[in-house]
Amino acid sequence: MADNEMSVFGVSALEEEFYRHFLRNPGTPAEDVHLLLHTGADEAQRCLDRLRELELLHPAQADGSVLPADPEMALARLTDIRLLELHQELQRVTRSRHVVDGLRAEQVAQPRTSAGIEQLEGLADIRNRIDDLAFFARDEILAVETYPRLSPENIARSRPLDLRCLRRGVRIRNVVVRGALEDAATAAYLRELTTHGAEIRVTGETTERMLVYDRSTALVPLDPQNTARGALLAHKSGLVTNIIALFEKIWDAAEDLSQAMSGVSGAPGSGLSERERLVLVSMCTVGKDESGARELEVSVRTYRRYVAELLQTLGASSRAQAALLARERGWI
Numbered sequence: 001m002a003d004n005e006m007s008v009f010g011v012s013a014l015e016e017e018f019y020r021h022f023l024r025n026p027g028t029p030a031e032d033v034h035l036l037l038h039t040g041a042d043e044a045q046r047c048l049d050r051l052r053e054l055e056l057l058h059p060a061q062a063d064g065s066v067l068p069a070d071p072e073m074a075l076a077r078l079t080d081i082r083l084l085e086l087h088q089e090l091q092r093v094t095r096s097r098h099v100v101d102g103l104r105a106e107q108v109a110q111p112r113t114s115a116g117i118e119q120l121e122g123l124a125d126i127r128n129r130i131d132d133l134a135f136f137a138r139d140e141i142l143a144v145e146t147y148p149r150l151s152p153e154n155i156a157r158s159r160p161l162d163l164r165c166l167r168r169g170v171r172i173r174n175v176v177v178r179g180a181l182e183d184a185a186t187a188a189y190l191r192e193l194t195t196h197g198a199e200i201r202v203t204g205e206t207t208e209r210m211l212v213y214d215r216s217t218a219l220v221p222l223d224p225q226n227t228a229r230g231a232l233l234a235h236k237s238g239l240v241t242n243i244i245a246l247f248e249k250i251w252d253a254a255e256d257l258s259q260a261m262s263g264v265s266g267a268p269g270s271g272l273s274e275r276e277r278l279v280l281v282s283m284c285t286v287g288k289d290e291s292g293a294r295e296l297e298v299s300v301r302t303y304r305r306y307v308a309e310l311l312q313t314l315g316a317s318s319r320a321q322a323a324l325l326a327r328e329r330g331w332i
Contacts, residue, residue: 006078012047014043014047015051019068021033026068028065029063030065033048055074056068117235117239118233119233137170139171141165141170142210143212144175144210144247145174146177148183149180155186163196166193172199174190174199174201175200180202181202184276185312191257200256201256202260210247212240216240217235219233283310284319284326289307
């Protein structure tokens with residue numbers, strides 16, 4: 001018998017053997033199959049019933065013979081069924097975040113034995129802990145970041161966490177380096193956060209990186225130049241207090257985001273270049289790409305590339321949504 005290749009569709013090895021038999025020998029009488037495959041009559045009947053349920057076999061013919069379903073059509077149907085099951089399972093998993101609350105309550109009810117300093121190893125561990133800390137933050141999140149830009153993937157990952165905190169009334173104070181404003185997507189995201197209530201300031205240069213949650217837990221990298229090396233998670237009140245004091249010193253010396261962005265060419269506070277601003281205005285006011293391209297004296301291909309980049313910068317899925325977001329942010 002061949003390997004149980006159909007197990008991914010929920011078909012057992014014996015059921016697959018039956019189906020393959022009928023593919024090789026269509027029209028075999030149902031009462032003979034258990035003799036041919038050396039199985040008991042009851043077991044054979046269960047396999048036949050199951051294969052008909054999966055529509056891998058057609059209903060028995062008048063003479064008792066059995067015909068198999070076409071493999072391509074049958075497996076396409078089983079694939080759809082399996083994908084639906086996986087989708088439903090994924091939905092159940094993603095909706096089960098509330099389970100963490102119950103587990104956390106159990107943990108809080110017990111004496112704390114891990115107070116002090118915890119070392120996190122690897123980016124995956126750090127990101128997971130950041131997700132948890134942000135999820136349970138109740139009052140304030142302080143951050144100093146040294147990234148020169150955020151990738152679209154980073155923005156997509158951070159946006160729901162940051163906005164959820166802001167909607168819950170968590171105060172976010174974030175210090176970024178001035179170089180981050182030179183990347184349009186990063187600048188746009190920072191501006192978006194401020195419209196939702198985040199407080200963001202800009203510093204000329206700093207090597208410090210830190211995250212502080214509710215003034216009780218602080219996360220700092222082992223190596224600020226290489227976060228992949230790991231991080232330290234501090235719970236000790238004295239150490240956390242010193243980290244907060246350092247943050248406040250950096251915060252007081254930093255410049256408000258709106259002031260820092262006022263010197264950027266293009267739309268005030270947008271992080272867009274003058275060319276990008278003109279494309280944005282054209283995209284929102286001119287009907288056809290050809291007309292927009294002529295207006296800006298560029299090729300249609302170049303114009304469309306600018307449009308695609310602006311959609312990504314704004315996090316929009318359509319031009320209509322991009323126009324709405326741009327107007328909400330005061331870019332046009």
